[in-house]
Every structure is written in structure tokens, then in C-alpha cells.
Amino acid sequence: MRERKKRETRAALAEAALRLALDKGPDNVTVEEIAEAADVSVRTFFNYFPHKEHAILGRNPEHLERALDRMRTAPAAESPLTTMWFVVDDVLRDLEREGELSRRGELIMSSPSLVYQLMMSSFEDERLLTAGLAERMGEPGGSVRAALIVSASGAACRVAMELHKTAPERSVRDLVAEGFHVLADGLDPGFAPTVPDDTTTNHTMPEEQEGPS
């Protein structure tokens, strides 16, 4: 079966990439090494992954399908963030089962370029999930709330991975759960921006000379 072979090759590459990245640090691994470790040519590597980082992230395209499915088949009464929780929880359970969560998670969070890639590749997923969620919620496509629920859920995941690094006694899933509760209840009941549109605020610090940023 071709499908099977492709999946095997993909897995072998992802596995090799992860192992080598853990060994030598994500920036000291070359595609050549990864390809060699997986017994394929460098060129073939790039048939599977557009970037080196994608291989280390080891994202499985099927998972998004299942996520969208879970969202579509969720009970009508389920609140939107609750739905997102189950979607995320499914991932976490899967990763925990494979025992790869902390290995890979820690690695990712330790490397800015990996975090960047993770976010980048999450964006497309987030867009689809947002669309699905907005539909479920009966809100217009441009709903800030729907988009925020998805996007902030991703943020909660990243935060959890980050904190898990320094507090390994708390499981990632536990930390994510806490994050979801905080998000659900409100980040800050005291939020009160007194828009300093013109004057009298000491926060109107001047600006820079070079371009933006």
C-alpha cells in the first residue's frame, strides 16, 4: 500500500528530526542528517516537509480533520469554549499517550524559530476552526469572540507548555485546563483603559525615529 509507506516515511522523518533535535539542539541539525537517519534522500525530505521545522514539529494533517469533526458533531447545548476544550483535550490525550508531549513541547518552547513555526502552522488551522465555531455559535464570520476563543485557546496551550518547563510537576493538560478556566471567567475584572487620546497621561511617551517597530 502506497498510503502506508508514505505514512511510514513521514513518521520516520519526523521521528528522526525530533530525536536529532533533542540530541544536538534544533539549530544544529541539518536536513541532510535527518534524511540520512530516515534513509531517504534530502530531496525526498522536502517532498514531505516544506521546512526543517515542520518535521521537528511533526504535525499530523489528519488531526485537523478530526478536530473539525469533533466540532461539527458536538452537542448543540455545548458552549463554544467547552467545545474547544474537548478539541484540545483530544490532542493532549493523544500526545500524553505517546509520551511525546513533554519531550516535543519542551523542545519547541525552547526554540524561537520552532515557536514561530508552530504558530504559523497553527494559523491556518485556527482559521478553519474559527469558521466552524462561528457557525456553531450562529455568529457572523467576522465575530471577534469566536476568533478569540480559538486563538486564545492556542495561547493557553503555548503558555501551558512554557510553564510546564519550569514546573514539571504540573501536567500540561492540567495547566491547559487552568488556562481555559481563567479565559472562561475573564482575564481581568478590573480592565479599564482610560483612553489617553490626547493629554495629561504620563504614558504618552514619545516615539521613535526609525521605521515602525
Next chain:
Amino acid sequence: MRERKKRETRAALAEAALRLALDKGPDNVTVEEIAEAADVSVRTFFNYFPHKEHAILGRNPEHLERALDRMRTAPAAESPLTTMWFVVDDVLRDLEREGELSRRGELIMSSPSLVYQLMMSSFEDERLLTAGLAERMGEPGGSVRAALIVSASGAACRVAMELHKTAPERSVRDLVAEGFHVLADGLDPGFAPTVPDDTTTNHTMPEEQEGPS
């Protein structure tokens, strides 16, 4: 004066990078072209900017400093998300101002990837912001809430950029503000995960999306 010459060269490179990026699209510019346009060698370009994008963005290293400063000098009574709002608002005002005044701002605002790069480099070290905020809040370093406030603020920004693309009549700053309010008040009052810790749940399928896949 050497200082002056360095600043001139830097400006020339940034300017050339911007002009070429506007002309040919940010992805179709080579460092060689930029260097040539600024009358320096390619090698010299890399003495000034670590990456091509930095030149296009004309990134100012002071930005993070300013953000942290704003955070440190915030009134004690200011709630944490409010503080984040002012920090973010500061950046957005820059962009809006530059967007009006300079071609660079326009280019950045027109290109999601550049906007994202900009936000990322502005928040280069989210950990610093998180640490600063946690300290302000008198919470331990591993505070989920502090980390989430910073991280979710970033999410709100990205959501705003994204929505602004399809709904240009709403300003990015306006959309970000709405996002902050949603985050402050709570994403979902109905959040109620019926923790399926052991059995019988039909939602226990592995899955993917945000987490490291």
C-alpha cells in the same frame, strides 16, 4: 563622525529594503539588491541587520525596552490587562502613525506576514513581559494568569489583523480594543467541561491543532 555615518548607512539600507519590498513584493527582494541599492557590500548588510526582514521592518531595538518600562512605571492601581492594553496600544499607535506618514507602515499593514513579524519582534521576549507582569501582580513566576494575559493579548492582536483584512471599515486598534474587552470579561460564561477523566466519553479521539501537533 563615525556614529553619523553608521546611522546613515543603516537608514540607507532600511530605505532601500523598503523601496524594493514595495516594488517587487517582500519575498522577491534579495539581500544583494538591497545592498547594491544602498551602495554597500552584501557582507556589510549583514553587519547591520541579522535578517533581511529586519531591514524591511526597520526594527527598532528600543521597543521592548519601552514596553517593559511602561509596565514598570504603570500606576500601582492599574489592573494587569489594562497595563497590557497600554503597552499594545503604544505599538498600534506607532503603526497607525507610520501608516499615515510613511510607505513602510503601509507596506507592513498590507502584509499580514510582515505585521506578524513586527508584532513578534516587538514582543521578542514575551517571557520578559510575562515576568514583569507577574511581578507587578505580585504573583509567582509560574502564574498561569500572568502568562495568559500576555499571550492572549498577542492573540487579540492577530485576530484583529485578520478580521481587519475582511472588514477594513473597522480599524485594527478598534478590533483589538474589542478583543481586550472580551478577554477581560470572560470568553465563555457557559464553560463547563464535564471532565471525562476515565470512561464512557464519546469524545475521546486523538486530535490535533494547537499543541505541538
Next chain:
DNA sequence: TTAATAGTTTGCAGTGAGTGCAAGTTTGTT
């Protein structure tokens, strides 16, 4: 003015990512 010196620029050589192409190999089908 001249000579030492410290800061800058540059060429060069090299690594490594990533792409397009065309030829070769495997796998599935008739």
C-alpha cells in the same frame, strides 16, 4: 605631519536551506 590604533568595510570561501527539472524506480491496474 606622521605613526600607531581602533572601528568599518569588503572579498572570499564555505555551509546549509530550499526549488525546479528530468530521469529513474516502485506500485497498482488492465
Next chain:
DNA sequence: AACAAACTTGCACTCACTGCAAACTATTAA
């Protein structure tokens, strides 16, 4: 067995980026 589709691979190429050492230039001391 013959054929086509899918997959792999080598090759040649562009480009980003780095380290090194030579060359250049402004600054300072004598």
C-alpha cells in the same frame, strides 16, 4: 507483460547567512 500514475532521487541552481583575514578610514598621540 505492458502501461500509467505516484514516488524517489540526483543535479544544478539561487539565496541567506557566517567566519576570517585583508584593506581601508577615521581618530588620536607623538
